[in-house]
Amino acid sequence: MDIARVDQIIDKYEAEPSSLIQVLLEIQAENNWLPAEALERISEKLQVPLARIQHIATFYKAFSLVPKGRHRIHICMGTACHVRGATRILDTVQELTGIQPGETDLELKFSLETVNCLGCCALGPVMEIDGETHGKMTTAGIEDVLKSYE
Amino acid sequence: MSDIRLQIDGQEVAAQQGMTVLEAARGAGIEIPTLCHHEKLEPYGGCRLCIVEIEDRGRTKLVVSCVYLAADGLVVRTRSEKIDRIRRTILELLMAHAPDAFELQKLAEEYGAQRDRFEKEPMFCIHCGLCVRYCAEVKQKSAVGFIDRGIRKEISFIPEIAARECEPCKECFPLCPTSYLQAAYVLTRSLASSADKVG
Numbered sequence: 001m002d003i004a005r006v007d008q009i010i011d012k013y014e015a016e017p018s019s020l021i022q023v024l025l026e027i028q029a030e031n032n033w034l035p036a037e038a039l040e041r042i043s044e045k046l047q048v049p050l051a052r053i054q055h056i057a058t059f060y061k062a063f064s065l066v067p068k069g070r071h072r073i074h075i076c077m078g079t080a081c082h083v084r085g086a087t088r089i090l091d092t093v094q095e096l097t098g099i100q101p102g103e104t105d106l107e108l109k110f111s112l113e114t115v116n117c118l119g120c121c122a123l124g125p126v127m128e129i130d131g132e133t134h135g136k137m138t139t140a141g142i143e144d145v146l147k148s149y150e
Numbered sequence: 151m152s153d154i155r156l157q158i159d160g161q162e163v164a165a166q167q168g169m170t171v172l173e174a175a176r177g178a179g180i181e182i183p184t185l186c187h188h189e190k191l192e193p194y195g196g197c198r199l200c201i202v203e204i205e206d207r208g209r210t211k212l213v214v215s216c217v218y219l220a221a222d223g224l225v226v227r228t229r230s231e232k233i234d235r236i237r238r239t240i241l242e243l244l245m246a247h248a249p250d251a252f253e254l255q256k257l258a259e260e261y262g263a264q265r266d267r268f269e270k271e272p273m274f275c276i277h278c279g280l281c282v283r284y285c286a287e288v289k290q291k292s293a294v295g296f297i298d299r300g301i302r303k304e305i306s307f308i309p310e311i312a313a314r315e316c317e318p319c320k321e322c323f324p325l326c327p328t329s330y331l332q333a334a335y336v337l338t339r340s341l342a343s344s345a346d347k348v349g
């Protein structure tokens with residue numbers, strides 16, 4: 001991410017230390033992750049110690065300190081999805097993408113994550129990609145769904 | 151600063167407005183065990199070991215003495231069966247993380263805490279925050295901080311700052327109740343120097 005863009009975001013919040021989380025969220029949203037240089041810049045301009053920023057950035061799941069893929073896959077492992085075969089769905093996705101939960105592939109295309117109940121149990125097993133719900137998944141159908149993402 | 155009088159373990163104690171119960175007790179030579187408290191640091195209330203009983207309008211309640219302010223007429227008990235039981239459990243839980251910490255063992259003996267009551271999850275750091283807060287508040291360097299949360303929470307040095315500040319300071323080392331800090335520091339340093347060699 002361009003450091004000038006980081007500066008712009010910081011300036012928008014008038015370099016207020018109390019806006020730290022807002023600044024982090026905005027960079028996360030635009031860039032998909034928080035690079036070290038951005039954090040150093042924020043620390044300098046907001047006058048918040050880097051150790052504190054690091055604590056906050058690792059505390060909330062919304063932030064990532066490593067690059068994330070362009071598309072974020074969430075596989076539901078909740079009870080309803082579990083009994084309908086979520087484990088098989090996860091296995092297949094892992095096989096097709098070559099990544100485990102918490103990881104991102106080398107092309108930065110997909111990041112994989114498991115979640116516990118997406119709140120639409122009737123559609124289980126559920127796979128969500130970039131917020132879009134793919135319900136009643138079958139192992140055979142996964143490949144086509146993944147292919148539709150660039 | 152008006153003087154206040156309170157009663158701790160049946161003893162009349164004089165204190166000043168703004169003092170915590172812990173400070174008032176220690177001022178009168180009454181010992182309350184603590185793990186996360188440090189005179190030079192802001193009250194933190196993290197370990198809960200300093201818990202005491204107070205009487206408030208005829209009802210007793212449990213408060214954390216290192217953050218609870220002393221007040222005129224307050225009646226405090228620093229030991230009771232209930233308090234001892236709570237301290238024992240706290241110590242047993244902490245010893246699941248740092249079973250061999252000398253400071254915990256000493257306290258465990260006093261409170262009859264069993265070292266092996268809970269399944270071991272060694273991580274050595276008991277999250278007292280002394281190192282983190284000392285570095286931030288007293289030294290104003292913030293070379294060390296916490297990362298992550300819950301069971302994965304741990305301390306982490308910022309290598310760039312640590313490389314600059316820690317060598318001549320190391321004032322946080324003796325504060326650590328489990329001696330974990332040293333290990334983490336040495337680890338970070340070795341990581342930093344190996345990264346230097348590679349880079």
Ligand code: SF4
Nearest residue numbers: 275276278279281326
């Ligand atoms: S490393 Fe030691 S001093 Fe620092 S938070 Fe952990 S237990 Fe406390």
Ligand code: FES
Nearest residue numbers: 076078081118120
């Ligand atoms: S268990 Fe998967 S949506 Fe509820």
Ligand code: FES
Nearest residue numbers: 184195197198216
């Ligand atoms: S010493 Fe009071 S909570 Fe730790």
